Amino acid sequence: MAEKVGVYVCDCGSNIAATVDVEHVAQWAGGLPEVAITREYKFLCSSLGQAMIAEDIKTEGLTRIVVAACSPHLHEKTFRRACERAGLNPYLLQMANIREHVSWVTKDRVAATSKVKALVAAAVARVQYHQPLEPMAVAVNPHTLVVGGGIAGIQAALELGDAGYPVYLVEREPSIGGHMAQYDKTFPTLDCAACILTPKMSDVGQHDKIQLLTYSELEEVSGSIGNFKVRIRKKARYVDDATCNGCGLCIEKCPRKVVDDGFEAGMGYRKSIYTPFPQAVPKIPVIDRGSCIWFERGRCRACEKLCPTKAINFDQKDEILEVEVGNIILATGWDMFDCRRMPQYGYGRLANVFTSLEFERMCNASGPTGGRVVLRDGVTEPKSVCIVHCVGSRDKHYNSYCSGICCMLSLKLGHLVLEKTAAKVYACYIDMRPNKKDYEEFYWRLLEEGMLFVRGKVAEVTDVARTPQEEDQLIVQVEDTLLGKQRRIPVDMVVLMGAMEPRRDARETGLKAGISCSMAGWFIERHPKLDPIATMTEGVFIAGACQGPKDIPDSVGQGAAAAARIEGMISRGTVMIEPVVATVQEERCSGCRICNSLCPFNAIDFLETEKVSKINPVLCKGCGTCVAGCPAEAISGAHFSRDQINAEIAGLLCDADGRESGAELAFAPAQAE
Amino acid sequence: MLREIYEPKIVGFFCNWCSYRAADGAGTARIKYAPNVRVVRLMCSGRVDPAFVLKALALGADGVLVAGCHPGECHYIEQNYKTMRRFAMLQHTLTALGISARRVRLVWASAGEGAHLAREIDRFVEDVRTLGPLHWQTQLAEPDHTAEIDRILVEHAEAMEVGR
């Protein structure tokens, strides 16, 4: 095997060069077997760096390339393309990850340099066993699945639909709209949330390209980019969506009223047959089995009797729909921190402690109080309100992250209280972070409007009075860090700015779609800066607050971005996928069938007549478990072959005791077998 | 005379989707950890052929660290369960060879757990440091030993399978 290997060591500015003696590595690598050329360069990923590699391939006739730089997750594609441009098969490249795995994690320069040498030797050894591969073209099904009908999902669905591509929009609640539908105003413009959201919702409802599946949940995803098969559970509504005309008579006549813990955040009531809110899309109600008198006691059926279109069907069952899509967008949103977890703030124990969501509903003109700000008794207007920031955020005991939206939310709610009542409004904050367009200006506006800002994290909210003035009040105990003293602020009402948290079932949802969550529980993006909407699983995208706390404009932006990415793929018609698959060498296969049961994708079939196993390359995802499991070594794994990995191991240990030094090392892993 | 601290050489086999990304994450977050583990990237921990581990030890590694996604979170659904079972088998084989099973370790790290992985690496490096150098080459490379190892390897390849 006579290859001409080019080794390129990147300084990455000072990212690598500061901790690794790159010059020495490059020079040393020149002594490795088959290495024809070595270079050290400031930024290999720059166009000049890439051009240099391409040029060397052409002029020096290099047949293999090793790039020692950052993680292959970041720039493998970049350098593969550079090879391709120079006419070299892109799979004849190997990267050594000397930044993420060495220079950024190692203090000692000598240790870092020798680790880099080992990684470079390994890459050089491995790359000689690389085989040219051709990426496989897969046709992209033009349908897209969007999971979650909040503002991010709505935006994504509309973008795709308007581009002419069919969308399935799955929403678990009876109506789309998400959290945004619950709000009254939006910061900092004070736009009425409903006025800007409901037109979008009805666009979705009427769109000829969008098939809306509300009251439905994602069951299972199989397949891969271009061709996913998705099972969706359409929960029984007990109302036939084809016949119901949304007149609402059933809701009116239903005799059972229950507290609405969902849309109204426990602040109002709904019937047992209900739509979450008047502008719901679709307008088709659902029967809540848990509280319906018929399901409870076997009588009533008032709705059925009165329905003019005979749409009520108590025998309806959950339905499983199977759809095929090319791409998936998860826009599953967030859950609010359970403020009961901080008993020191008294939520659930002290009547007049509210959560921001409850308060949001109260301010809403179509909410339970008709937009009046009142205490829990439903009549008394508060004379003073204290808004507590960072409840469950920026606190190591709960969530160490900043939820990002609460400062602005607090300002907005403060404004609404000042507008609607004569109350004094306090806000207790750790830091004010109004950090986007027009946000700071809104903060100034509230300062001028007379909102009172106290810098300090609230220690406690209590109703235990110490002075006569504190009687019958809620007392907010806080250290005012600007005054440098403890304060007890007596108020009538406290509003807790609960943190934005990942959906409680985010991990489950992620697993279904094959993507992972961060420690906190947010979906992990492909790259935090450069690719916040893609994930490590091709064809699965994320948008909105499921990726991390986010306000409305950012969610909309991500929804649109995810849609745009998919539109590109659909309009091209095909995507290229990695040819990393396993194949059986029939002449070595003994037909033992051990591999058959190792594959979770049913990609391996046993051919009864030939008595050998065969792998279907379309179903194979390239994990390599069967390759490792074949007792006859009859299965080979493209790009992760036995020879390649053995060579890599030998290279990694080029400086091990009892072995020759790297320079004279001959990599001959096969001979040991 | 100055006595050098013994620095064990460890080969890591990390799966592409969780553990390798966790290591990348540790890098991006500039978390410092021991430089002794040199990583081979595989698509899945299910690709870790126990023969790779033996190979690494035979070529001079003092320990081997296998890292995968948490059980239930494998990018290929369930392959890390197979890794787990093979790993138990591997430990068994190593013990039979007279090599401490503590020279190999299997850890789980999700893509977001860079700090956790860095800690696990530090811990493993310390543990292997206490075990001292393996010296497979000199201790095990005598002719009859080699024959014995070959025999065990064959046996292992046959016995290792877990699918049925």
Ligand code: FES
């Ligand atoms: S992909 Fe990580 S263990 Fe399978």
